[in-house]
Amino acid sequence: MDIDNNLKALREALFDGEVEEAVEAVTQAIENNVDAALVIKDAVLPAINDMGDGMAEGDFFMPEVKISAKALKAVVEVLKPYVLAQKNLSDINVPPWTGEGDIDDVGSYLMTTVTAAQDQPVEVHAGLFIMIADGLDTHEFTPCKIQGKEAAEN
Amino acid sequence: MNKKERMEAVFNMEQPDVIPVFPRVMAQAIFDMGWSLPDVSTQTTLDVDKVVEAFTTNIKKYDYDLCFGTYMDHGFGVPTLGGVLEIPEKFGVSVSIKIPPIQEREDWDEVKKKLPLDPLKDDRMPDALKALKIVCQELGDEYPIAPAYYTGICAANILFRDVSSLTLDCVEDPEWVDEICQAATDFSIDWARAQYDAGCNTVFYLGDHFGTELISPKMGERFILPYVGQFVEAITKEYGQKVFMHIHGNMKRPKSFALLEKLVKEAGIAGIHLDENHDAAWIRENIVDKLGVPGALIVHGPDPIASGPTEKIESVVKETVEVGGPGGCVLMGPSCQVLPSTPGPNFKTWVDATHKFGKYPM
Numbered sequence: 001m002d003i004d005n006n007l008k009a010l011r012e013a014l015f016d017g018e019v020e021e022a023v024e025a026v027t028q029a030i031e032n033n034v035d036a037a038l039v040i041k042d043a044v045l046p047a048i049n050d051m052g053d054g055m056a057e058g059d060f061f062m063p064e065v066k067i068s069a070k071a072l073k074a075v076v077e078v079l080k081p082y083v084l085a086q087k088n089l090s091d092i093n094v095p096p097w098t099g100e101g102d103i104d105d106v107g108s109y110l111m112t113t114v115t116a117a118q119d120q121p122v123e124v125h126a127g128l129f130i131m132i133a134d135g136l137d138t139h140e141f142t143p144c145k146i147q148g149k150e151a152a153e154n
Numbered sequence: 155m156n157k158k159e160r161m162e163a164v165f166n167m168e169q170p171d172v173i174p175v176f177p178r179v180m181a182q183a184i185f186d187m188g189w190s191l192p193d194v195s196t197q198t199t200l201d202v203d204k205v206v207e208a209f210t211t212n213i214k215k216y217d218y219d220l221c222f223g224t225y226m227d228h229g230f231g232v233p234t235l236g237g238v239l240e241i242p243e244k245f246g247v248s249v250s251i252k253i254p255p256i257q258e259r260e261d262w263d264e265v266k267k268k269l270p271l272d273p274l275k276d277d278r279m280p281d282a283l284k285a286l287k288i289v290c291q292e293l294g295d296e297y298p299i300a301p302a303y304y305t306g307i308c309a310a311n312i313l314f315r316d317v318s319s320l321t322l323d324c325v326e327d328p329e330w331v332d333e334i335c336q337a338a339t340d341f342s343i344d345w346a347r348a349q350y351d352a353g354c355n356t357v358f359y360l361g362d363h364f365g366t367e368l369i370s371p372k373m374g375e376r377f378i379l380p381y382v383g384q385f386v387e388a389i390t391k392e393y394g395q396k397v398f399m400h401i402h403g404n405m406k407r408p409k410s411f412a413l414l415e416k417l418v419k420e421a422g423i424a425g426i427h428l429d430e431n432h433d434a435a436w437i438r439e440n441i442v443d444k445l446g447v448p449g450a451l452i453v454h455g456p457d458p459i460a461s462g463p464t465e466k467i468e469s470v471v472k473e474t475v476e477v478g479g480p481g482g483c484v485l486m487g488p489s490c491q492v493l494p495s496t497p498g499p500n501f502k503t504w505v506d507a508t509h510k511f512g513k514y515p516m
Contacts, residue, residue, distance in 0.1 A: 062321040062368040143402040151460040151493040152246040
């Protein structure tokens with residue numbers, strides 16, 4: 001498979017939450033010596049942006065978010081050694097997850113975060129997508145709990 | 155009109171004397187007494203005397219028009235099934251599920267053996283019912299006291315499994331989700347029966363935090379709609395009561411509204427309480443006029459009801475009532491519940507302002 005189709009397959013598998021296909025596509029890319037920076041820039045971050053767009057538009061709900069997050073985390077594990085070979089994650093200047101609110105809000109946050117990272121170095125992209133994968137996995141989406149937290153904090 | 159007549163006017167699509175207020179009070183009644191949740195609840199018991207005192211005091215102090223009559227949270231049945239509740243010391247934080255009964259899919263085989271739950275015997279339910287019975291007797295039949303719970307996938311979440319895992323299950327093992335939704339619905343009907351038998355005397359208040367917030371309308375048709383239908387059928391047939399539903403999600407989207415329409419026309423829901431995504435004009439047009447059922451006008455729980463100031467609360471209520479009130483068939487509700495940390499003056503202002511600006515004829 002050529003590089004473009006490989007990365008397209010990875011982007012789609014991440015969006016669709018197809019864990020096995022996503023791992024297969026990213027492994028294939030690595031084995032074919034595709035630069036990890038390119039994988040992240042042209043497949044992973046666009047997939048996150050697509051997810052964010054779906055969430056903000058009301059097409060992507062929690063099952064879709066969680067299964068895509070699962071695929072993201074699987075791809076993180078494959079890519080981590082390649083992008084973090086020279087640095088520790090803690091040395092990378094990546095802001096912490098600050099996604100708040102319901103699915104629409106978090107979707108907008110993802111898109112804004114990805115856009116803001118466009119010109120950043122590959123280590124930042126890597127840190128970002130690790131941060132996002134963890135954030136999506138642990139974020140509280142239940143509306144009653146979000147309201148309760150909002151009121152208790154204020 | 156007494157408060158029961160007032161609520162019944164709304165549920166019957168008639169004009170009441172004033173717009174009634176349903177704050178959906180849960181933990182707020184406890185904190186309002188200066189108590190913390192461990193003062194009234196353990197994993198398996200409730201302090202009946204404290205619950206009765208909290209709820210009768212709350213109702214009289216704030217003078218709203220519909221209550222649950224006892225302490226409610228998401229934890230009923232969970233300890234008996236092997237789960238653990240988080241009962242927080244901290245002010246303003248509700249009871250949650252620390253360890254759900256089903257952490258791994260395989261846990262279901264053991265949990266199944268503990269069903270059906272018995273509301274007259276299992277964990278905090280008997281105490282909640284004792285308190286409910288006393289409150290019903292104290293308030294008398296002129297005060298509407300609604301039973302409450304959840305059904306379908308929302309009940310399955312509360313009773314069995316955390317939201318993250320359950321939503322993944324919807325994709326990876328939907329047949330199993332069907333199975334646990336049915337088990338949860340069976341319990342929800344039993345729990346509803348127990349509350350009516352303890353003295354509840356008005357519509358059933360059904361909650362749902364999945365709605366089209368957490369799952370798509372298409373998934374809602376599978377994991378919410380049929381179970382709501384079963385629930386409504388049971389309550390209507392056995393107690394002659396309607397079911398009023400509080401559901402989360404942005405219902406302005408066409409596919410989401412289509413699910414709402416099915417909940418009314420196919421499942422038989424007789425009133426709708428949405429969340430803060432829906433302003434008064436939208437509620438009037440789409441719930442009351444289009445769907446032909448009573449609706450709740452919404453003021454957002456965190457802001458302004460919990461955050462205030464009272465002047466803002468009064469102003470928001472006035473505007474909401476002016477837009478959504480004419481024509482009747484509405485009650486006033488919060489976007490979810492009067493939140494546990496809501497200060498007393500804010501709560502009182504919200505109720506009083508609704509009664510002040512919501513007088514009929516308008």
